[in-house]
Amino acid sequence: MGSDSQIQVPVIKFSVQGSDLNRGSEGWHNLCKRVREACENYGCFEVIYDKIPIDLRTEAFSAARQLFDLPLDAKQKGVNPTRRNLGYMGQSSLGSLYEAFAIEDGSNYDSLKSFTEVIWPDIGNDQFCQAFISMVKLLDELNNILELMILDSYGLGDKKESIVECKTLLRLMKYKAPPSGESMAGLRAHTDKGLFTILCEDQVSGLEVEKKDGQWFKLSPSPTSFIFFVGDLLKAWSNCRMHAVNHRVMMTGDKERYSFGVFALPMDASNIKAAKELVDEEHPQVLKEFRYKDYLDFTYSEKARSMDYHMHMLAFAGIM
Numbered sequence: 001m002g003s004d005s006q007i008q009v010p011v012i013k014f015s016v017q018g019s020d021l022n023r024g025s026e027g028w029h030n031l032c033k034r035v036r037e038a039c040e041n042y043g044c045f046e047v048i049y050d051k052i053p054i055d056l057r058t059e060a061f062s063a064a065r066q067l068f069d070l071p072l073d074a075k076q077k078g079v080n081p082t083r084r085n086l087g088y089m090g091q092s093s094l095g096s097l098y099e100a101f102a103i104e105d106g107s108n109y110d111s112l113k114s115f116t117e118v119i120w121p122d123i124g125n126d127q128f129c130q131a132f133i134s135m136v137k138l139l140d141e142l143n144n145i146l147e148l149m150i151l152d153s154y155g156l157g158d159k160k161e162s163i164v165e166c167k168t169l170l171r172l173m174k175y176k177a178p179p180s181g182e183s184m185a186g187l188r189a190h191t192d193k194g195l196f197t198i199l200c201e202d203q204v205s206g207l208e209v210e211k212k213d214g215q216w217f218k219l220s221p222s223p224t225s226f227i228f229f230v231g232d233l234l235k236a237w238s239n240c241r242m243h244a245v246n247h248r249v250m251m252t253g254d255k256e257r258y259s260f261g262v263f264a265l266p267m268d269a270s271n272i273k274a275a276k277e278l279v280d281e282e283h284p285q286v287l288k289e290f291r292y293k294d295y296l297d298f299t300y301s302e303k304a305r306s307m308d309y310h311m312h313m314l315a316f317a318g319i320m
């Protein structure tokens with residue numbers, strides 16, 4: 001189905017000025033309500049967090065460009081042969097326009113430093129580490145605020161342990177421009193497999209989201225916005241009240257796209273289940289409890305490959 005550029009997702013502003021971020025204030029409750037509605041109805045929203053300066057975005061993207069500009073053999077030092085989806089992923093089955101680097105525990109300075117020491121042997125790249133450590137720490141802070149708001153929005157503010165504990169994976173993406181005059185998938189349609197994701201793009205759009213009625217629409221975030229996505233595990237925690245939205249990247253025009261995301265991911269052995277308070281007569285349990293690793297393995301299986309990505313979780317853990 002084609003895309004409709006008219007529709008927009010909610011834009012929610014988190015300002016450190018004023019009292020909205022004081023838990024319990026009227027502003028906080030309003031934000032909780034808007035976050036919950038956006039997660040249930042759209043599965044994503046645009047976030048403005050004024051604690052993250054625009055200069056930091058510029059520095060992060062300039063460090064990312066420097067990384068992607070390296071010759072292929074330098075980038076391939078970042079290939080991780082033992083862990084899928086970590087290190088360098090170049091022009092892979094994910095799409096001919098796409099390359100990415102994934103860095104585990106991205107809000108930990110030592111983890112960023114080890115990554116740069118593999119790519120730039122011996123010397124590392126302190127500029128890269130400084131830009132991303134500041135950015136990812138601020139995004140982690142925002143993640144914590146959003147997680148607490150989601151809990152509060154269901155009256156579960158003292159049940160933080162009902163949400164699986166996660167670490168932050170940082171992924172940097174680059175999409176080449178398609179051949180002249182063509183429109184091509186940069187990243188195929190999928191839902192994010194973790195708890196939630198915050199994405200940041202560098203002014204070249206391309207991100208599209210599927211509405212519940214199957215219509216695709218383009219996101220055009222402002223240059224200071226981030227995009228929050230509900231992942232499969234948040235959907236599972238909410239007993240499928242929240243919507244893990246199908247999204248993709250479509251490339252047109254002659255510009256490359258750069259983006260990065262912070263992905264909240266649990267340990268492989270974690271058990272995933274709905275908060276018991278969100279299961280009742282009106283909302284019967286939708287999914288069985290499952291181990292995150294078993295779910296990931298399923299998503300790589302033959303059976304999963306034959307179906308749309310956004311169907312994976314229901315197919316794997318759905319109670320029929």
Ligand SMILES: O=C(O)CCC(=O)C(=O)O
Nearest residue numbers: 173192199207249259261
């Ligand atoms: O590059 C983008 O904006 C989208 C990336 C994405 O959806 C993902 O990595 O899961």
Ligand SMILES: [Fe+2]
Nearest residue numbers: 190191192247
């Ligand atoms: Fe995604």
